[in-house]
Amino acid sequence: MTTEQESREVAEAARESTWAGKGFMREIFLGNFRFDWISPYPETEIGPEARDFCIKLKTFLETEVDSAAIDRTGEYPPHVIEGLRKLGAFGMKIPKEYGGLGFTQAEYTHALELVGCYDANVIAVLSAHQSIGVPQPLKLFGTEGQKKKYLPLCAKGAISAFALTEQDVGSDPARLATTAEKTPEGDYILNGEKLWCTNGTFAELYVVMARDAQTKKISAFIVERAWEGVEVVKRCRFMGLRAIENGIIRFTNVRVPKENLIGKEGAGLKIALITLNTGRLSLPAACVGFSKKCIEICREWSGQRVQWGAPVGKHEAIGHKIADMAATTFAMEAMTHLGSALAMREGYDIRLEAAAAKEWCTVEGWRIVDTTMQIRGGRGYETETSLAERGEQPIPVERIMRDCRINLIFEGSSEIMHLFMAREAVDKHLAVAGALIDPKKSIGQKLAALPKMIFFYAWWYPTRWLGWSLWPKYASYGRLGKYLRFADRATRKLARSVFHGMLVHQARLEKKQAFLFRLVDISNELFAMGAAIARAEYLQQKRDPSAASAVELAELFSLNARRKIRRWFHELWANDDVAKYQLSSNVLKGRHLWLENVKADFGGEVRQLPPVSTGKPVEREHRQTA
Numbered sequence: 001m002t003t004e005q006e007s008r009e010v011a012e013a014a015r016e017s018t019w020a021g022k023g024f025m026r027e028i029f030l031g032n033f034r035f036d037w038i039s040p041y042p043e044t045e046i047g048p049e050a051r052d053f054c055i056k057l058k059t060f061l062e063t064e065v066d067s068a069a070i071d072r073t074g075e076y077p078p079h080v081i082e083g084l085r086k087l088g089a090f091g092m093k094i095p096k097e098y099g100g101l102g103f104t105q106a107e108y109t110h111a112l113e114l115v116g117c118y119d120a121n122v123i124a125v126l127s128a129h130q131s132i133g134v135p136q137p138l139k140l141f142g143t144e145g146q147k148k149k150y151l152p153l154c155a156k157g158a159i160s161a162f163a164l165t166e167q168d169v170g171s172d173p174a175r176l177a178t179t180a181e182k183t184p185e186g187d188y189i190l191n192g193e194k195l196w197c198t199n200g201t202f203a204e205l206y207v208v209m210a211r212d213a214q215t216k217k218i219s220a221f222i223v224e225r226a227w228e229g230v231e232v233v234k235r236c237r238f239m240g241l242r243a244i245e246n247g248i249i250r251f252t253n254v255r256v257p258k259e260n261l262i263g264k265e266g267a268g269l270k271i272a273l274i275t276l277n278t279g280r281l282s283l284p285a286a287c288v289g290f291s292k293k294c295i296e297i298c299r300e301w302s303g304q305r306v307q308w309g310a311p312v313g314k315h316e317a318i319g320h321k322i323a324d325m326a327a328t329t330f331a332m333e334a335m336t337h338l339g340s341a342l343a344m345r346e347g348y349d350i351r352l353e354a355a356a357a358k359e360w361c362t363v364e365g366w367r368i369v370d371t372t373m374q375i376r377g378g379r380g381y382e383t384e385t386s387l388a389e390r391g392e393q394p395i396p397v398e399r400i401m402r403d404c405r406i407n408l409i410f411e412g413s414s415e416i417m418h419l420f421m422a423r424e425a426v427d428k429h430l431a432v433a434g435a436l437i438d439p440k441k442s443i444g445q446k447l448a449a450l451p452k453m454i455f456f457y458a459w460w461y462p463t464r465w466l467g468w469s470l471w472p473k474y475a476s477y478g479r480l481g482k483y484l485r486f487a488d489r490a491t492r493k494l495a496r497s498v499f500h501g502m503l504v505h506q507a508r509l510e511k512k513q514a515f516l517f518r519l520v521d522i523s524n525e526l527f528a529m530g531a532a533i534a535r536a537e538y539l540q541q542k543r544d545p546s547a548a549s550a551v552e553l554a555e556l557f558s559l560n561a562r563r564k565i566r567r568w569f570h571e572l573w574a575n576d577d578v579a580k581y582q583l584s585s586n587v588l589k590g591r592h593l594w595l596e597n598v599k600a601d602f603g604g605e606v607r608q609l610p611p612v613s614t615g616k617p618v619e620r621e622h623r624q625t626a
């Protein structure tokens, strides 16, 4: 059993403590809205080879992939996997010198977005393989020998998987139990069991995280399925992604040659997190894909379906939903492609933008699917097969909903993304003033930290109040300029709020998740707003035919975002956080057990109420009613 403190220490040790370069979101937390870093919006055109590939991929998805059948049978047909191999889809991100297609992150994002419009199961196999599976960490940290041995195999379609999760390790890697014991020859003996490993049940290669039993340090290894002691124990089945080849993989005395250690010994968790930095950009791409599909579904349906004398889209309640969906999808696309472009930029640190894109796009994507189901009414809830059997169009809203829910949980859950970003939000303040709020520091150490703190805040704090964010700043952005001026002011207010939060909550701040999460939500919305406006401006500059529409979408998105941001700022200091936490503690203590007793009135069991003030764990006493 690990303590909360140990979990924090493991996360802190795996954290990248230095910045590899600039970061738009990092500056937001410091109160600097560096719109000039994202505007002009980066060119998003893809090269001719990627375009040709996407055309072939689209034809393949339309002619060879029967998504309803894949969902119904829960299996990938062999010709689908073979077809993807022939297209080179398993080597999209692998450099040409190793037999891959050599696409950039931006090109890969376009391809995944395309697949996202069609089939989430296909996204899962491609993305688990090359966003987090063997190719990505090898590209970043592998030796030349490892690259030469494994990347050509991966490019040809030797499927790979990423194995971190275990029975007791979900969001908390401190509890990792798989061991890697070093032999006198320098090789490693792996023992342990990994849970929910996507592609794991048919993969040929794994990236496995395991820890030294003595030093407790976690390392990353390339493991081949064919090796003795590697065993697929069970295939797991889920609410959606029905065909996903996911399961429990057991390692029993598996000998891993020392050449298969990725990076340095003990750097495994850091490698996993850095791999996920760009790996996380895949899910937003998938979200853009299915959100666009949802708009198409809603536009067609709400224009055709007549109820109460008008197409349902003409009723204001539905109209508003459609408007929000369209504006949000535009911002989602802008954020995702911007994130991919920034990931390719020299001297740029993508970690916060990738986390923001993952968190924001998966949550908004889920809302969009939920709205689509509402707009489709009963037909949204009906399966595509049943619709087809009744002679209606087999529109798969029910399947999309089942498939996309997991996006908020895996590759870093929404809560973990918030925590990760919140840690970065307070990073500068901890560096400057951490000693003052650290209860472990002595009075002497606190006093010693004072001069550095005074020196920093004497300049930093007043300038978070001052600064010109009024007209004519951003006047060249026309009607969108006022939202940039708002974002500029809100950014300074965000930085002040982070600082005020530290002053008020001090060492307790790390536990004030509701406060911290609101700060992160504000930063994500500011990022989305900046991306949407920069993209609209880019399309205008290009005189793109969609420019006027883009401005309209960016404007509605900004109106919505501004309203949300204002509400979150207000709720930072006027909220029900304490009351809610108190009530949830009482629920956990069993104070409200009576509420769960649906059957009690009809002769079932009635659970005893524990006294409210004990603070002790619930004794689950049961009393039989007559």
Ligand SMILES: Cc1cc2nc3c(=O)[nH]c(=O)nc-3n(C[C@H](O)[C@H](O)[C@H](O)COP(=O)(O)OP(=O)(O)OC[C@H]3O[C@@H](n4cnc5c(N)ncnc54)[C@H](O)[C@@H]3O)c2cc1C
Pocket: 128, 161, 162, 163, 164, 165, 169, 170, 171, 172, 195, 196, 197, 198, 199, 238, 241, 244, 246, 406, 409, 410, 411, 412, 413, 414, 415, 416, 419
């Ligand atoms: C279909 C599927 C595919 C997957 N593929 C892979 C894969 O390929 N490789 C792999 O290694 N793993 C994989 N996973 C595992 C996945 O990454 C984990 O499910 C995820 O990390 C969350 O862990 P958990 O489910 O154990 O939830 P837990 O960690 O038990 O968390 C439960 C809830 O508590 C929240 N929570 C946890 N800690 C905190 C905290 N400190 N503060 C606030 N909230 C918190 C979580 O956000 C969550 O809502 C997959 C899972 C599924 C279901």
